[in-house]
Amino acid sequence: MFETRPRPANAQTPADLRAWLAELAARGELAVARENVSLIDELAAVAKCVEREKAVLFPRPSGHDIPVVVNLFTQRSWVADALGVSEAELLPHFLAAASDPLPCVEVTSAAAQEVVHTQVDLLKQLPIPKHNELDSGPYITAGLLISRNPVTGVQNVSIHRCQISGPDRIGVLLLPRHTLAYYRMAEQAGQGLEIAIVIGVHPALLLASQAIAALDEDEMDIAGALLGRPVEVVKCKTNSVRVPASAEIVVEGRILPKVREPEGPFGEFPQYYGPRAAREVIQVDAVTHRRHPIFHTIVGGSFEHLVLGGVPREATLLQHLKRSFPNVLDVRLTRGGTCRYHLVVKIDKVSEGEPKNIIMGAFGGHYDIKQVVVVDKDVDISSADEIEWAIATRFQADRDMVVVAGAQGSKLDPSTTDGISAKLGLDATAPLSDDPLAFRRIHVKGEEDVKLAEVLVKDPNAAFARIVAQVS
CATH class of the missing domain: 2.30.110.10 (Electron Transport, Fmn-binding Protein; Chain A)
Structure with missing residues (x-):
């Protein structure tokens, strides 16, 4: 069962937990708490306050000799960095x-x-x-x-x-x-x-x-x-x-x-x-x-808890969907959907009706999936605002909604009846149209080429004062 075979190690991958913490510290993304933070409630409270920004190391928590670290997985980009790959x-x-x-x-x-x-x-x-x-x-x-x-x-x-x-x-x-x-x-x-x-x-x-x-x-x-x-x-x-x-x-x-x-x-x-x-x-x-x-701990229900469980599920669901739908480009389990229940699927749409098939395929990918939104390739599925925009401008409830009653869901979802759940699918893709402007997003020419450091002055207060003096 235990054997070796040659494969090059990824030189960018930290050797162990300590090496990863050292990397976070070097990047300014590891905070260190004062000594003697209480292990009962207080440690978790501090971790929650900074979970969007930093990992935290707690020396001598409640006087214990062993330090505690938390918030290692609060961002998808950190997961990628720890593996030596891009997001x-x-x-x-x-x-x-x-x-x-x-x-x-x-x-x-x-x-x-x-x-x-x-x-x-x-x-x-x-x-x-x-x-x-x-x-x-x-x-x-x-x-x-x-x-x-x-x-x-x-x-x-x-x-x-x-x-x-x-x-x-x-x-x-x-x-x-x-x-x-x-x-x-x-x-x-x-x-x-x-x-x-x-x-x-x-x-x-x-x-x-x-x-x-x-x-x-x-x-x-x-x-x-x-x-x-x-x-x-x-x-x-x-x-x-x-x-x-x-x-x-x-x-x-x-x-x-x-x-x-x-x-x-x-x-x-x-x-x-x-x-x-x-x-x-x-x-x-x-x-x-x-x-x-x-000692590593994960606060129950924290971003670390969600992201850690979300990324492997995304990978498995992407593989599952691409088997039947090669034009599926990417998937994301949203944080608002607890990185378990709400799935967004990005596709390169080729035919009408296909998004609904993809929705049903996603429901079969994992019983936890409760809601699926399918969007076009121009939508950033890491942005909640972009997803909502797609629903607001490309979805009609009487035409683009799929509802499945009485399906298996997560028993940890308190809205289910002993894990029996309804499933909701939303086709938020634009209808295929011969009109090139019908669903073309507006775009400011040159926006992606702007170098703000070359355009904006470094001292805006002084510049504003000079302008006011010139016009008064």
């Missing part, structure tokens, strides 16, 4: 990595295991924050939960909300995806599922964990392809799970069979609270980390 290349690069993964390489020693705790007290040993006001307590939110198929040994990497329920006990929400499939296999055999929660990794590993991959496709191999070099992994100290050797922190344990305990509420990506319910339970067996680790 325009981000989705094609992700798709190429998913289609041609690079297997991991196993090593025997690792920075992630420089310090080993077998007597575990999570809240004393790790600076785990509480984020949203009504969260049930501290949560690990940026941890890669790595599990192994109990039969084949193939690993899965995903992110789950992990509630600290005791010194060595974690409540975990398992949605109906691959981790849950592996757990049910182990539970039916009367065994716990060996897992590790990995905290503090290169952004590529976090991004790969969100890939919509098939069962028994190891997302860590996708991360290797994103990086252009194999991810080095090491065997855990107390189980058979392999974890990234360069990780900051690793929590080793087992999801216990036939055990359920209360978990939640927790602030989720739709900006509502996921409810309290009986969930699966992790028994922690060990904590390992670097000598001076950094």
Whole structure:
């Protein structure tokens, strides 16, 4: 399962989390908070205040020796930068990595295991924050939960909300995806599922964990392809799970069979609270980390939460649509639609009726998709104003709207009935017309060639004063 093959590393890609933080700092995009910011609410409050602009490093939060970093993924451009590609290349690069993964390489020693705790007290040993006001307590939110198929040994990497329920006990929400499939296999055999929660990794590993991959496709191999070099992994100290050797922190344990305990509420990506319910339970067996680790956290429902989940879904949906509609140019899951529910599709329109087919194809691409807007190639789908303009000037509700009732949606959408949702499609493309001016956008000639530094004076106040003096 672990092998190498030659592939050039991307020299522009930071080596690990620390290298990425150093790059953000050099660009002036990493803020550092004062010491002793409280892990309970205050850290998340500070992070939210600057989430559109900066990552934040918190030294000694609540007096803890381990610093906490947050806001690593609040902009799509940062995701691209961390992978050493342009923002325009981000989705094609992700798709190429998913289609041609690079297997991991196993090593025997690792920075992630420089310090080993077998007597575990999570809240004393790790600076785990509480984020949203009504969260049930501290949560690990940026941890890669790595599990192994109990039969084949193939690993899965995903992110789950992990509630600290005791010194060595974690409540975990398992949605109906691959981790849950592996757990049910182990539970039916009367065994716990060996897992590790990995905290503090290169952004590529976090991004790969969100890939919509098939069962028994190891997302860590996708991360290797994103990086252009194999991810080095090491065997855990107390189980058979392999974890990234360069990780900051690793929590080793087992999801216990036939055990359920209360978990939640927790602030989720739709900006509502996921409810309290009986969930699966992790028994922690060990904590390992670097000598001076950094703890990464994601505030529930923050931009970081949205962007991290959005980019891999965009890539998968783009690939899905282009199979049937080659003239699909790009897609975007909007932040206002929680980077999950609202999709915008840019097309080079060739025939009437096609946008409606694309809308229906998008609904089939992922059950989370609730609204699809199809626009022409002249629309900037990263701009909410541009999308609204297209709807305002190219859409008529009685002609261009598609509604599907009673479809499967997201159970985290509080407006659904146990996940049963209506779907809405809007064809905001211009009708094909022989009149060249019918839907041609206005344009000021030369606008794109203007060099403002050559046209505008550097001291406008002084210039204004001179003009006033001349005319008075």
